[in-house]
Amino acid sequence: MEDLSRRPDYQEWRLHASQAPGLDALWMHGVGVAPRPHRMPPHWQISLGVERKRDRHGALASVHVLAIGPVESSYVYAPQAGTELIALRVEPERATDVLGLHPREHRNLISQLAPSSLVDPIRRLAEADAAPHLVGGALLNALRPRLHEIATARHAAHLAASWLRESEGQMRVDSLAVRLGVAERTLRRQFVDTLGVSPKMYAGMVRLNALLHAADGQDDPDWADLAVRFGFADQAHMVRSVAQMIGLTPSRLHRERRGVAEIFNTPPGSLG
Incomplete structure (x- = not known):
């Protein structure tokens, strides 16, 4: 592990x-x-x-x-x-x-x-x-x-999900379809039926979490370098994307995850 x-x-x-x-x-x-x-x-x-x-x-x-x-x-x-x-x-x-x-x-x-x-x-x-x-x-x-x-039950949606994780969410749906030899519409339908979410939305979540894990390993992340690594057009595009999905900029989120931000003043709550 x-x-x-x-x-x-x-x-x-x-x-x-x-x-x-x-x-x-x-x-x-x-x-x-x-x-x-x-x-x-x-x-x-x-x-x-x-x-x-x-x-x-x-x-x-x-x-x-x-x-x-x-x-x-x-x-x-x-x-x-x-x-x-x-x-x-x-x-x-x-x-x-x-x-x-x-x-x-x-x-x-x-x-x-x-x-x-x-x-x-x-x-x-x-x-x-x-x-x-x-x-x-x-x-x-x-x-x-x-x-x-x-483990041997692997149809198009299973393979597509696996490849999206391997690519850290950066493979395009059309590229997945070509590699699998199926129509994009067929792949999207199978993906939604199996996972309950579109390949594009799943790829966005995978890329976001891969980015956060990479930033977690750095005391002072090089955000411009991370933007390039994870396939964003530039740092500003990455900031907008992360803020849209989480509501915080990458730098603010990084401080939270390192335990040095205002979130730790939040009172205890409960599951749910």
């Missing part, structure tokens, strides 16, 4: 396809400390996660297994003190087969999952107050068999 952790109270590890085809990353928020607000950028993935809440004495008060997202528009998640989230992001083209949830039908939602053969072992381990990395391993072990069962 590749460690992508760059932000206070948040950890993320990219999963390689050989480890878990169809999974994007393992992430944790609020581990070991009272969590601070966290601005969610738009993304089109559902996470299978465990939410644990502790009382003011540190005792485990509640455990829930949740389906989280996707996030269609940016918002600030401000969890209650003592809240911990441990989750795996599932690639959107696999969400229906793996979780029984279509991304379009679960957008902007956080729902508690009913007891099942998938959910129960994860919940029991979390209720035993297992360490976060063990809970994360349980999530991975629960999903891996299902993912391997469907």
Whole structure:
């Protein structure tokens, strides 16, 4: 796993396809400390996660297994003190087969999952107050068999989504269609049917999140260089695009994600 952790109270590890085809990353928020607000950028993935809440004495008060997202528009998640989230992001083209949830039908939602053969072992381990990395391993072990069962089911929309991620959202729809040998209209229809969003909108979300991850790794990002790297016409175009999707300029957003901005004065809230 590749460690992508760059932000206070948040950890993320990219999963390689050989480890878990169809999974994007393992992430944790609020581990070991009272969590601070966290601005969610738009993304089109559902996470299978465990939410644990502790009382003011540190005792485990509640455990829930949740389906989280996707996030269609940016918002600030401000969890209650003592809240911990441990989750795996599932690639959107696999969400229906793996979780029984279509991304379009679960957008902007956080729902508690009913007891099942998938959910129960994860919940029991979390209720035993297992360490976060063990809970994360349980999530991975629960999903891996299902993912391997469907790994060979790859039609045009699956391949297009994969290539968009590989290109960090910079492949054009017409180029995808030519590479796949299908009409653009057919590709768009299959993509929307499978992922619940158009290829263009999905590409924009992928490019935005790739840009944010790249900036997270720099104390003082070279925004002009990042604009070129991620295929914007110029820095001004990048600033307008990010502001349109999130409501902040890239530099203000970077300060938030580094833990040195006004967002951290936001009072605690709740899921939802």
